[in-house]
Amino acid sequence: MAHEDFAVAYLDEARRSFRGYKRMADAALAQLPDKDFFDLPDVESNSIALIVQHMAGNLRSRWTNFLTTDGEKPDRNRDQEFVIAPNCARADLMQRWEESWNTVFRELEALKPEDFASTVYIRQEAHTVLQAINRSMMHAAYHVGQILYQGKHLRGAEWKTLSIPRGKSAEFNATKPEDRKVQAPNRP
Secondary structure (H helix, E strand, O other), X not given: OOHHHHHHHHHHHHHHHHHHHHHHHHHHHXXXXXXXXXXXXXXXXXXXXXXXXXXXXXXXXXXXXXXXXXXXXXXXXXXXXXXXXXXXXXXHHHHXXXXXXXXXXXXXXXXXXXXXXXXXXXXXXXXXXXXXXXXXXXXXXXXXHHHHHHHHHHHHHHOOOOOOOOOOHHHHHHOOHHHOOOOHHHOO
């Protein structure tokens, strides 16, 4: 596979994966009442609201002007991403969440195969475009997994599974892909 073919295939997969992670997180967030969204398991853990706030800050910082500015923006205060202000509303956090993801998707769409020759910086450390995308994608996957795990724990029996339900693998595997009710968009 030529370099350009690889870059095109990789960008397609990165776009698909990021969209899949966002879909899974959004499906989990939609199941949570505010009480669960802001629930702090203990003082050393993060509520789902804190994870959302941190991801929004991280994605905005990493992806705004992805190719031309350091991924750690001067206006980002990472430590404050782990503090929920007393007047913080879920709607405000979700607006920042949507804006940050829109930035990711806009910047990913703008990338071209020739951009893979570029160097980007995160905290003044050089990264290839591939390394920077992978770093961000793995970070998103890590935190989306936390959202799903904590959401499932908090909702218990009320949780609506986002993939194959327990005890249903054989049934799922016996169906043709086009007849399956669990669709690939729920998985990255």
